[in-house]
Amino acid sequence: MFQKFLSVMALLGALAACAPGGTGQSDPRPDILRDYQLTGLNFAAMADLTISEDNFIYPHADIVWHGDVQGDRIAQIAAIFQEAAARVQADRSDITPDTKKVVVDVTLIRFHGVTRRAEFTTGGVHHIVFDLTVRDAATDAVIEPTRRVIANLEAWGGNINAEIDGQGVTQKIRVTDFLAKTLAEQLR
Template identity: 35%
Template sequence: MKLKAGLALVAALALAGCDAGQVVSRSAGTASAVTGLIGGEAGQVPVAASYNVTRLDVIVPRSLRVSEENTYVPRADIVWHGDRLGDRYEQVRSIMTEAAQRGTAGMHSGTPVTVQVEIMRFHALTPKARYTFGGNFATRFLLTVRDARSGAVIDGPRIVVADCPASGGQRAMEEEAAGITQRMVIVDHVSGVFQRELSRRIVLPGAEAAVSRNAFQPSDLGLIQ
């Protein structure tokens, strides 16, 4: 009986940390509106991009549900225990802003753009999970890139999945003793995701022809000639 209970718990943790398709509670409506724009869908075309990022806006909607429960699998949109108890929305915004700024730090040439990031899910580990099995830091956000001059949407809105492994047990304690915090791990990983996602655009077949008929030129958009 103990073995079965342990296997069930491991399975539950894996589902909580790795389920890229599940967007909890109030985020679900937004996700369904952009299902056709999720990276990897059939018919989409990744195109190289070169941007000069002039502004970053990170939005953490207050409609997202926060959990302070110290359980293995809290049912919530935001789970964050890496800072002292406080405004979790602002804490998440700070983390994601730092990651976005780091990921776009070298983007100063190409089409001037603004980047909007709307958080849909930010699910780190509770202390109970962190000091036992570990799991995944599960992050989802809606990415929209706009031309800074006209405001026209260049890329998105599309859902970006930015999950990464989260250490547990003895390894987690060793990382903390070495000064490696959960925030550091998340920022380091997510900054790389921003860099990758903003070095390409996801377009539908025929979209390039539509773009060329507008005010933009292919060179402005950083397209491969």
């Protein structure tokens, strides 16, 4: 009975963690007043990024993504960033005529998710690094110069991951939610 109680408590704790959270140590943002409405995201990836499909605990590569079926990983990651940006666009309910419309340029440096093996054993960290530039949507002028954003999201492992994943909270959902929160924070 006590073991079942502990199992339920662990599951509830994991569900409470469904809200995107994470850490980052990004370049400092300029100290300016921000009132932005995100209207678009331009995605690019560094040309020399290495990609691994290995199912090791920690493959050595710039891109490790097993949250989609095997395919064009950069296109899959671009789609995640676009979805995150669309959520940021939809979440602004306080738009005024003075709200500055912006577009962000994202250049992917690293997207290190977890493999299926890590996901179902040890867990780990989704380590996402990208350069971000904020531009005026009307003039394309740079409002905020390029800065490096480093974002880390804990990846569940073992039984907790299996239970949460079975309820539909996949790593793709968690990473997309986390990136939406990260982009929103960068524009506040």
